[in-house]
Amino acid sequence: MDNIILQKLIEWAKEIEELTESAEITDIDAIGTKILDCSKSISLDILRSVISKINRHVRNDKIGRKDSGIVIKEKSIPRTVMLMIGELRYERDYCYDKNTKRYFYPVDEILSVEKYERIGKSVSAELVNKGQSTHMLRVQT
Numbered sequence: 001m002d003n004i005i006l007q008k009l010i011e012w013a014k015e016i017e018e019l020t021e022s023a024e025i026t027d028i029d030a031i032g033t034k035i036l037d038c039s040k041s042i043s044l045d046i047l048r049s050v051i052s053k054i055n056r057h058v059r060n061d062k063i064g065r066k067d068s069g070i071v072i073k074e075k076s077i078p079r080t081v082m083l084m085i086g087e088l089r090y091e092r093d094y095c096y097d098k099n100t101k102r103y104f105y106p107v108d109e110i111l112s113v114e115k116y117e118r119i120g121k122s123v124s125a126e127l128v129n130k131g132q133s134t135h136m137l138r139v140q141t
Helices: 003-019 027-061 060-066 106-110 120-138
Strands: 070-083 084-097 103-104
Touching: 003 027, 027 060, 027 070, 027 084, 027 120, 060 070, 084 106, 103 120
Parallel strands: none
Antiparallel strands: 070 084, 084 103
8 A cells, every 4th residue: 555655646736846847827726726626626535445445354354353253245336525625435344243233334334334324524614614604704793
């Protein structure tokens, strides 16, 4: 995984270098926006790599799963969550725990992703704050 992160950071640095050397963008705001977009994209790629590594670890730990009574029922189930850095799409395995007799997604539990959560907690909080600010502006006028 460290190689993937390093590779993504090198790609990011090259994109930023190309951007700053480009004659087509001369506005500091446009440059800042491009750098931010590039940073968000790289961050999503790194996060997907981390999640994939966690899922592979759970999948490949056959002895640990057997000792815990956990069986993989389906592999590579897609999930999408809207985060502050953008829309994160990833895949995870669906498991059954023989001891507790319940189905679950280990990756979601490890990362504290709620069952029906489609919008991340930070995005939800930001939306609530903006909604309250807008409401307060209307009340004051």
